Amino acid sequence: MSDCTKIAPLLGARDHELTAAEAAALAAHLASCDRCRAIAADLAATEGMVREGLMARANARDFSTFADEVMAKVGRAERPGLFGWIGRHRAATALGTLIPVLAAVALLMYVRIEGGREPALFELSSEGEATTVLQTADGPVVLLAEDNGS
């Protein structure tokens, strides 16, 4: 009985799916076990029925709208216009976002190298908008304020 329990799961294997030892043990067991031979016959008789049954159900169904529904969902999933482009080109967008930052860093480094001393920063306020003025060796540099960082 316990031999059957160990051996029966080997039934239904395809070629090359069992090790040589498993295949030999299965053959030896089948030669002496009516019950496992009957199980093997059942497996052979019902082989492929799950596929046939499910594909028959699929083939019986009307799929005329399926692809259009998928394409509509795909279209909805893609954000339109600029945002859609940004979504598809995240690396480029990230680089684009970095450009102003890199430019600002480059400017500061230039000022530090040129000036040889800490640049003086002071703020001007005009009509409620703050503007930073960077005092450099070449004279004051006005950094225009951006109201909303993007």
Add this chain to the structure above:
Amino acid sequence: MEADDLSLVSKAQAGDAAAFRALVVRYQRKVYAVALGIVKDPDLAWDVAQDAFVKVHAHLGEFEGKSAFSTWLLRIATHLAIDSVRRERRSRKDDLDDVPEETLAEGGEGILATALGNDPRQNLLRRELAGKITDALADLPEKHRTILVLREVEGLSYEELAERLGIHKGTVMSRLFHARKKMQAALARYAGLRPASEADSKGEEGEG
């Protein structure tokens, strides 16, 4: 066939919607069949199959062609189907891998082979039973439905099943065997066949 898939995929990757649509049409029924076998409900299977294509489309850029497109697509469909079943029955646990010996002792070995035989006239019964397959599958726990569907509809090998399901080959063999035994018991019930040893198979006993 496969080269054709790849050329459609590369066109779809370049933004060709018609190429992607052609892939959908080519595989829609197979994806649906896999989903139906796992989730049981035809409308849910329809949604799962569509979601699989939508997900594939969203990740087309990541497909490098290391495996066949259909393998990739069906892998995604399988995951979505299993997720969907598990979401539906969070509280129930029917994923035990240990198979009690009673499963082998359900009785009636050979009864289907005898009934179906190789006689062409018996193909009618086989066709009738195939028509009952979704009902018979529905009697099985999710893990047994899934492994049967992957083996038979997708045609995966033991190694591929082990990889796909994250289990050992030994577990694949035993799970598949017991799935088939349960399937056969269900089919025998639908066919009105009864094991000689017992008037009525105990059916859902054990690991269900």
